[in-house]
Amino acid sequence: MTPVELVAILLVVAGTFFGLVAVVGIVRLPDLYTRAHATSKSDTLGIILTLGGVALVLGADVSVAKTVILGIFLFVTNPTAAHAITRAAYDQDITPWMRGDGRHAIDESAGPVAGNDTGQPTTGNDAPQSPAGNDAAQSAEGDQ
Amino acid sequence: MAVSGIIDTVLLAAAGAFVLFAIVLVYRIVAGPTMQDRVIAVNGIGTNAVVVLALLAAALDQPGFLDVALVYGMLNFLMSIAISKFTVERGGVI
Structure with a gap:
C-alpha cells in the first residue's frame, strides 16, 4: 500500500x-x-x-x-x-428554538427540552403570528 | 488505474455507510415538524447520493458515474432554491 x-x-x-x-x-x-x-x-x-x-x-x-x-x-x-x-x-415567521422555554417559543405547554419531537406549531402556511411569538419568547426568556 | 483490494473495500464500505445515513435521514422527512425541515432532510439525502455515486465511480472503476453525480448535485441545489423561492413568494408548494 x-x-x-x-x-x-x-x-x-x-x-x-x-x-x-x-x-x-x-x-x-x-x-x-x-x-x-x-x-x-x-x-x-x-x-x-x-x-x-x-x-x-x-x-x-x-x-x-x-x-x-x-x-x-x-x-x-x-x-x-x-x-x-x-x-x-x-x-415564514418560524421562530427559533430558545433556551428554557421547552421545545418552541410559542408552545408554552411543551415538555422538557430533550425528547419532544412534535411541538412546533407554526407551519409555513399559517404564518402571521410573528410578533406574538417573539413577545412570548422574550417574556419566557425574562422569566428565568 | 491499479486499485488494490483494500481500497475497493474501504470505498464500498463508505458508500454503504452513506446509504445508511440517507436511510436515517428519512426519519426527519417523516417526523420533521415544518416543511423546511423536510426540505433540508431531502437536500441531505441528495448530497449523500452524490457522495455515494462518486465513491462507486472510484470503487467500481466506472467514470460515467461522476457525470451522473454532477447532474444530480446540480438538480439537488436547484430543488432547494426553487422550493425556498416558492415558499417565500407564493406560500409554499408542498
Missing part, C-alpha cells in the same frame, strides 16, 4: 465520520435552524474529505478533474441551499 492510498483511506474514513456527525445533528438537534447548521457545516466537510479521497484513488485522469469540480460545486452550493431554506423559514 503506497502512502497515497493510505492518505486516501484516511480521507474517506474521516469524511464518513463527518457525514455521521451531520446525520446525528439533523436527527437530534431541536430546531430547523440548528439542523441547517449541522447540514451546512458537517455535511460539507464530510463531502470535501470524501471527494478528496476519491480523487486520490482515481489517480491522474480526467475523472480527477470531474471530482474536483464536483467538490467545489458542492462546497459552494450546499451551504447556499441551507441558507436559502433557512431564510425562507425565517420569512
Whole structure:
C-alpha cells in the first residue's frame, strides 16, 4: 500500500465520520435552524474529505478533474441551499428554538427540552403570528 | 488505474455507510415538524447520493458515474432554491 492510498483511506474514513456527525445533528438537534447548521457545516466537510479521497484513488485522469469540480460545486452550493431554506423559514415567521422555554417559543405547554419531537406549531402556511411569538419568547426568556 | 483490494473495500464500505445515513435521514422527512425541515432532510439525502455515486465511480472503476453525480448535485441545489423561492413568494408548494 503506497502512502497515497493510505492518505486516501484516511480521507474517506474521516469524511464518513463527518457525514455521521451531520446525520446525528439533523436527527437530534431541536430546531430547523440548528439542523441547517449541522447540514451546512458537517455535511460539507464530510463531502470535501470524501471527494478528496476519491480523487486520490482515481489517480491522474480526467475523472480527477470531474471530482474536483464536483467538490467545489458542492462546497459552494450546499451551504447556499441551507441558507436559502433557512431564510425562507425565517420569512415564514418560524421562530427559533430558545433556551428554557421547552421545545418552541410559542408552545408554552411543551415538555422538557430533550425528547419532544412534535411541538412546533407554526407551519409555513399559517404564518402571521410573528410578533406574538417573539413577545412570548422574550417574556419566557425574562422569566428565568 | 491499479486499485488494490483494500481500497475497493474501504470505498464500498463508505458508500454503504452513506446509504445508511440517507436511510436515517428519512426519519426527519417523516417526523420533521415544518416543511423546511423536510426540505433540508431531502437536500441531505441528495448530497449523500452524490457522495455515494462518486465513491462507486472510484470503487467500481466506472467514470460515467461522476457525470451522473454532477447532474444530480446540480438538480439537488436547484430543488432547494426553487422550493425556498416558492415558499417565500407564493406560500409554499408542498
